[in-house]
Amino acid sequence: MESQLRMIKKYPNRRLYDTKTSSYITLADVKQMVIRQEEFQVVDAKTAEDLTRQILLQIILEEEAAGAPLFSSDLLAHLIRCYGNAMQGLMGVYLEKNIHAFREMQKSMEEQSSQLYGDNSRVSQEMWTQFVNLQGPAMQTLMQGYMEQSQKMFAQFQDQLHSQARNVFSGFPFPGFPPPATPGKRETDK
Secondary structure, eight states: OSSSSEEEEEOOTTOOEEEETTEEOOOOHHHHHHHTOEEEEETTTTOOOOOOOHHHHHHHHHHHHHHSSSSSSHHHHHHHHHHTTTTTTHHHHHHHHHHHHHHHHHHHHHHHHHHHOOOOOOHHHHHHHHHHSSSSSHHHHHHHHHHHHHHHHHHHHHHHHHHHHHHHTTTTTOOSSSSOOOTTOOGOOO
């Protein structure tokens, strides 16, 4: 049984070699594999180190520089601030789940469109472009509401973590933190 994972080797001269087709490929070819949802892995030809993330980031960088960027400077600055932060791991999971949910919503809309208008993908693509352009303000309002709800949930999550941390560490004296309250003794009784 042949493995579904397509191996791509990256050589020191920065060329990419597709072992499935036995030919050199470009980043544009890798981008097309991503779009077609093909499973692949990019490895260093000498060390076998996994370079898939680096290649994907390189594709994103080229896409961002090529035209209408997906990420604003403000968003990129926020992402950079997440690195090294205690919440870094949660942020990655949060972004991944939200993008997955967005993709599922998009897929569902495409399926509904296909059922209504047939499988003519060109017409479907043009209709979606028109729909998004006409519904832009409504979609933005919907997304803004979703983001506000997510922010509230995240703030509640932070408050819960803060409260739990105080409860866990309340028995330990830490400089700068008030000593734990003694049961039955009030602050005015001192």
